[in-house]
Amino acid sequence: MLSYCTNIHPAESWAETREALFTCVPRIRQELAAMDSPLKDLPLGIGLRLSARAAAELLATPHAAETLKSWLEDQGARVETLNGFPYGNFHGQRVKERVFQPDWTTPERFEYTCNLFRILALIGDEQADRLTVSTLPASHSWFHADEERIFSRLDAMSGFLDVLGRQTGCLMQLGLEPEPFGHFHDTDGAIRFFNGLRNRSRRPELIERHLGLTYDTCHFAILREEPEFTLSAWEENNIALCKVQFSNALECRICGEEDLERLRQFDDGVYFHQTSILHREGAMLFPDLPNALAYGRDYAEEIRDSQWRIHYHIPLYASPEPPLKSTEEFIQKTHNFLRSRKGPQPHLEVETYTWSVLPDHMKIPLAAQIARELHYIETL
Incomplete structure (x- = not known):
């Protein structure tokens, strides 16, 4: 399913997140209908971003998950994936390296991610064969993180996901997202990291079942590594492709x-x-x-x-004024590769989160931007 990532909304509490959803989702529906998009009559995919605060508040609020699930059904919307990369504030102030904190050496990151999967188990699409959460590439290279501690946390996460999956009857997968200057950031770095993780795991079969990668087209366009090269290499090394995020550089x-x-x-x-x-x-x-x-x-x-x-991130459909341009060709190559790929397909997500900082001449109303991006991917 194709989803839009709600990290575009400047919402940190559960109340703010709920208000953003309840306001924007019906408007996206209206925009898709006005465009006569093929998506107008299909379920609307939502890649829900919940901060650590919002996730904890949702779980602590009586009937909040049940109310959200009922609302999603009324709206013809579905949640199959969550964005668990930004732990805290993601808008309106300096983010930069803070988005990598806390990292996977910490119990805070572990518990936050567990909460996201607990929420997915409550609100996730019951027809989905698997549910996913994306997360950071373990840490940031500037932090010189203890990799053995990272491996230990992720090994424990695979065990948690195995138990939760057995309880729900649905495969749960965590996708680590390589980003330039992350703890690992390129094709080979991801393979080395997963080989190390499997070698140190008590149950490597759980690593392969429940942990994988999230591929962001913007990140790899910057690294100048072709989609076919990267995605084929990961597949050959038996690393699950959990999610693909479409974003422009x-x-x-x-x-x-x-x-x-x-x-x-x-x-x-x-x-x-x-x-x-x-x-x-x-x-x-x-x-x-x-x-x-x-x-x-x-x-x-x-x-x-x-x-x-x-x-x-400039909008997927945007054509900047020359000499500026986008990496649209990279998105098309990724889409073409996925279309020809056999086997389980990753969750697909549009993830242009920079609306608030875009130059004014690139801005259109938020719901219209989201609808146009979804339509763009759907009609590639």
């Missing part, structure tokens, strides 16, 4: 100082905007856009006629 050909100036408008100070620069000497990866811009200023001749890709 921003691309620009830099010919001079004026092009660098165009990119400064996307330095919002809220999110990490990891940037890769491809020039005649090869590719370079920077942890954030300001680092890349400083390099471009100091080495203007070296970066002349270079191609930049920036972790900045």
Whole structure:
């Protein structure tokens, strides 16, 4: 099922999350109908994002889960996947490396993720053959996290999911999401991590059944690793593909100082905007856009006629004004590969969370943006 990820809504409490859903979902329905989209008569997929606070409040509120499930049924909406990457506040203030905290070395991350699966067991689509949660790539490289502790937590999580799956009769899977400068971030890094995890697990068969990967098209466009290469390699190494998130990176050909100036408008100070620069000497990866811009200023001749890709989600359907463009071709390649792939299909999700920091000329009403993105993927 194709879903929209609700991390686009600036909601941290359960009350705020519920209000965002109850307000936006009917409007998305109206927008899909107005577009005469093929999705207008199909169940609306919701990739629910719940902060740790919201998840705890939902579970502690009598009948909250039952009320939400009933409302979803009334709206013709379904939840098969949750976004469990951002633990805390994700809008309106500096996020950057904080989105990786707490990481998988901590009991807080473990308990938060357990709560998300408990909620999924209560509200998840009963017709689904599996339910998934996406999470961070264990930690961030800056934290120099203890990998043995990470393996221990994830091994325990596989056991928890096995018990919960037996209780519910539904396969539960956790998908770790590689991101540039994460604890692991590329194709080979993910394989090395999972090989290490399986080798240290008491029950590696549970790792393979309940743990896997979430693939974000923006992240791998920045890393410049082709979808077929990455997804085939993971499959060959028996790593489950739990979810694919469709999101755009921003691309620009830099010919001079004026092009660098165009990119400064996307330095919002809220999110990490990891940037890769491809020039005649090869590719370079920077942890954030300001680092890349400083390099471009100091080495203007070296970066002349270079191609930049920036972790900045512009709407999937958007066509920025040249020399700016999107990595739309990467999304199309991913979609084509999935369509030709045999076996279980991953959950699909549109995940453009930057609406609040988009330049004004790129903004349209939120429900209209979400509807257009869903329609875009559905009609590829």
